[in-house]
Amino acid sequence: MSITVVGSVAYDSIETPVGRRERCLGGAATYFSLAASFFTDVRVIAVVGEDFGAEQEAVFAAHNIDTLGIEHAAGKSFFWEGSYLENLNEAKTHSTELNVFASFEPKIPDAYRDSEFLFLANIDPVLQRRVRDAMPQVKLVAGDTMNYWIKDHRPALLDVLKGLDVLLINDTEARMLAGNNNLVQAARAVMALGPRFLVVKHGEYGATLFHEPTPRGKSEGGTFRAPALPLEQVIDPTGAGDSFAGGFFGYLASQPEPTPAVWRRAMFYGSVMGSFACERFGTERLQQLSRPEIDTRFHVFRELTHLD
Amino acid sequence: MSITVVGSVAYDSIETPVGRRERCLGGAATYFSLAASFFTDVRVIAVVGEDFGAEQEAVFAAHNIDTLGIEHAAGKSFFWEGSYLENLNEAKTHSTELNVFASFEPKIPDAYRDSEFLFLANIDPVLQRRVRDAMPQVKLVAGDTMNYWIKDHRPALLDVLKGLDVLLINDTEARMLAGNNNLVQAARAVMALGPRFLVVKHGEYGATLFHEPTPRGKSEGGTFRAPALPLEQVIDPTGAGDSFAGGFFGYLASQPEPTPAVWRRAMFYGSVMGSFACERFGTERLQQLSRPEIDTRFHVFRELTHLD
Numbered sequence: 001m002s003i004t005v006v007g008s009v010a011y012d013s014i015e016t017p018v019g020r021r022e023r024c025l026g027g028a029a030t031y032f033s034l035a036a037s038f039f040t041d042v043r044v045i046a047v048v049g050e051d052f053g054a055e056q057e058a059v060f061a062a063h064n065i066d067t068l069g070i071e072h073a074a075g076k077s078f079f080w081e082g083s084y085l086e087n088l089n090e091a092k093t094h095s096t097e098l099n100v101f102a103s104f105e106p107k108i109p110d111a112y113r114d115s116e117f118l119f120l121a122n123i124d125p126v127l128q129r130r131v132r133d134a135m136p137q138v139k140l141v142a143g144d145t146m147n148y149w150i151k152d153h154r155p156a157l158l159d160v161l162k163g164l165d166v167l168l169i170n171d172t173e174a175r176m177l178a179g180n181n182n183l184v185q186a187a188r189a190v191m192a193l194g195p196r197f198l199v200v201k202h203g204e205y206g207a208t209l210f211h212e213p214t215p216r217g218k219s220e221g222g223t224f225r226a227p228a229l230p231l232e233q234v235i236d237p238t239g240a241g242d243s244f245a246g247g248f249f250g251y252l253a254s255q256p257e258p259t260p261a262v263w264r265r266a267m268f269y270g271s272v273m274g275s276f277a278c279e280r281f282g283t284e285r286l287q288q289l290s291r292p293e294i295d296t297r298f299h300v301f302r303e304l305t306h307l308d
Numbered sequence: 309m310s311i312t313v314v315g316s317v318a319y320d321s322i323e324t325p326v327g328r329r330e331r332c333l334g335g336a337a338t339y340f341s342l343a344a345s346f347f348t349d350v351r352v353i354a355v356v357g358e359d360f361g362a363e364q365e366a367v368f369a370a371h372n373i374d375t376l377g378i379e380h381a382a383g384k385s386f387f388w389e390g391s392y393l394e395n396l397n398e399a400k401t402h403s404t405e406l407n408v409f410a411s412f413e414p415k416i417p418d419a420y421r422d423s424e425f426l427f428l429a430n431i432d433p434v435l436q437r438r439v440r441d442a443m444p445q446v447k448l449v450a451g452d453t454m455n456y457w458i459k460d461h462r463p464a465l466l467d468v469l470k471g472l473d474v475l476l477i478n479d480t481e482a483r484m485l486a487g488n489n490n491l492v493q494a495a496r497a498v499m500a501l502g503p504r505f506l507v508v509k510h511g512e513y514g515a516t517l518f519h520e521p522t523p524r525g526k527s528e529g530g531t532f533r534a535p536a537l538p539l540e541q542v543i544d545p546t547g548a549g550d551s552f553a554g555g556f557f558g559y560l561a562s563q564p565e566p567t568p569a570v571w572r573r574a575m576f577y578g579s580v581m582g583s584f585a586c587e588r589f590g591t592e593r594l595q596q597l598s599r600p601e602i603d604t605r606f607h608v609f610r611e612l613t614h615l616d
Contacts, residue, residue: 083441088489181396183512204491207515208538225535225613227551230516232492305533305613307572 001253002041004138005029006131007121007242008080008101009046009056009070014281016236017085024282026143027058028121029080031239034286035246035273036119037063038294041255043112045069045131049077050114055240059287068109073100088234089203101185106131113137115232116254120164122146125156132163140258142166142249150177161194168199168245183208184223199248199267201241201274204228209267226267227305229275229297236281240274243286247273247294265298272297309561312335312420312446314439315429315550316355317364317378318386322589324544325393332590333364335386336429336452337532339547342594343372343554344427346602347562351420353439357385357408367595376417381408396515396542397511412497414439421445425561428472429550430454433464440471446486448566450557451503452549458485458595469502476553486527491516492531507556507575509549509582512536517575534575535613537583537605544589548582551594555581555602573606580605 007029013022033042043066048056052072060067061213078101106127118135120128120143132141143164149157150173161167166192171183173207177193178186187210206228220273248270255262272294279285314335321330343410351374356364360380369374385565386409390399414435426443428436428451440449451472457465458481469475475498479491485501486494495506495518506518516538563570580602587593 182539182541184538187538202513205510206533206535223538223612225514225532225538227514227535227613230492230495230531231490233490261616268615289435302615304531305535307576307610307614308569 001116002043002114002251003036003068003117003119003249004043004045004108004115004117004135005032005036005121006045006127007032007119007123008078008081009044009048009052010101011051012079012238012282013081014236014238014283015083015085016088016234018233018235019281021236023079024284026080026238026282028123028239028242030283031188031242031277031286032119032121032246032249033060033065034283035243035277036250036253037065037246038273038289039119039250039269040289042066043069043108043109043115045108045112047073047100047104048070049073049075052077059283062287066111069107069112071107075100075185077101079135082238084237088237091238098166107228108134116140117142117249119143119245119249120160121245122149125149125160128160129156129163132160140165140252142245144168144245145173147173147176148246158193161190164195164267166197166199166249168201168241168248169194170201170241174198174200188212197263197268201244202228206271207244207267208262211263220266224264224267226271227301229272229301229304231275231278234278237278238282240277243277244251244270244274247271268298268301269294272301278282309424310351310422311344311425311427311557311561312351312353312377312416312423312443313340313344313427313429314353314414314435315340315427317352317360317456318358318388318409319359320387320546320590321389322544322546323391323418324396324542324589326543327589328374329544329589331387333367333410334388334547334590336431336547336550338591339550339585339594340427340429340554340557341368341373342371343551343585344558344561345373345554346581346597347558347577349557349594350374350558351377351417351423353414353416353420355379355381355408355412355613357381357383360385367398367591370595372421377415377420379415379522383408390546392545396545399546416442424448424470425450425557427553427557428468429553430457431455433461433468436468437464437471440468448473448560450476450553452476452553453481454483455484466501469498472503474505474507475503475559476509476549476556478509478511478549482506482508496520505571507560507578509552509562510536514540514579515552515575517571519571520547532572532575534579535609536579537609537612539583539586542586548585551585552582555579576606576609577602580609
């Protein structure tokens, strides 16, 4: 089954303790779709500028990602510059140029309207809501957000949350959104806002899936924790969270039924894709990856945390 | 097989967001031995003052913990006062009174000399070394330490590390000891100092066991990660790390052979005992605990992190 994703396709200049890359292909929708493409068909809704050409297009094409929904506008693509010199867990933003993204009006190609899965990457919740409303046929909607929207655009974000099945955020965001420092209590408060599944990402410590029993789902409710792989060297953590989301949602979309076992394996595949993303700058590692490598690492994760 | 533990037996005054307790029974050796007592015989080497009486003695006796090695000295017991009002993951120390602990000279009862397991809780590395040297017969030695000894007593600590099979410390301590922010690299550097097994505790995110293949051990080397239980309410995190160590080492000591599967289950039992410790103030929860409750929670942990 296919996933439609709406989000940013961008250029990133990144500095980490290991080195620096100028204007590499980035953006949440890029990482998400590359990661998800190993599991299922992916369609992208985004906007790029005149600096987005055949070379970037080829990255998507090589992974059979449908780019019909990537609008080409006059001007430059979204650009982000950041560094991780002091702390690999948190980017320091040096510059954000919205460029063509400032007036982004998501346009959904008719060919996307039979997508059963929708991922709302981290963009203005007003746009997330618009895309969600325009695709009433989807069976499962997941989304991401960030501290900026939680703090300063709460009403619009709350509107989006009502229409989400799955929210993926990190610890700090979960606590901020709930106004509660206890993760279990925060998770319950967030799920009361709409999403029946909440994935809280803990960076190098893995991620936790919280889910409440509801008449809508087949899950029995509860909690599941996937590890992260202790990495010898983190080259660049940019996009690790979006790659997690891509592996997680891509695997979910590839399965006939979202059974509890499928949700668990999806958490592991998310963690697997996040670990790959950190191994090279930008999307370099995801671009080179093969499905057998993914499944081999899945078994490494299993071995890392299983008793027998 | 029996464990001898050397460390502090103390009184703690603790404040957390939930409330406050004055002078409850505490100390690393107390938490460790209560947790380990559910798995194997435990013998304690410590010093207490005249304020340690029949009521405290009874707590140890109720768990069949051998207190022959607890010396009774003139003066007051070690006293610690701390709070966790802003951050449940890190204590703020308000007062430390060493009292009789200031001149602690560990004395090892002859009856302890057939112990096959030795745990050196977090005390002056000079004392840890002395106890370790005085018990050459032990088969497995584990130890703990803290930032204070790492920073200001490094030569003495390095001497202790040479004689350890297992070191249990937290993330910050591992990175500080190795002078390396990458956990995998830090772990390798710490193991090069002596311990062939390193347990790094991540607080609410669980713990990682690193082990290198050596001719001494049967392990094949590698990494294992045990989860922590997301807790609805943390009443008091004091002693969680020592309780982890007690569950971990107690389980190891209870098994005929330290196979790789035993090390893995030991990590889970450590995490189980750490989770119980947080559920009440001080040692209250460990005092009330039963072995069936422990095994039930072990299965909760399994369910929390296992794919099938």
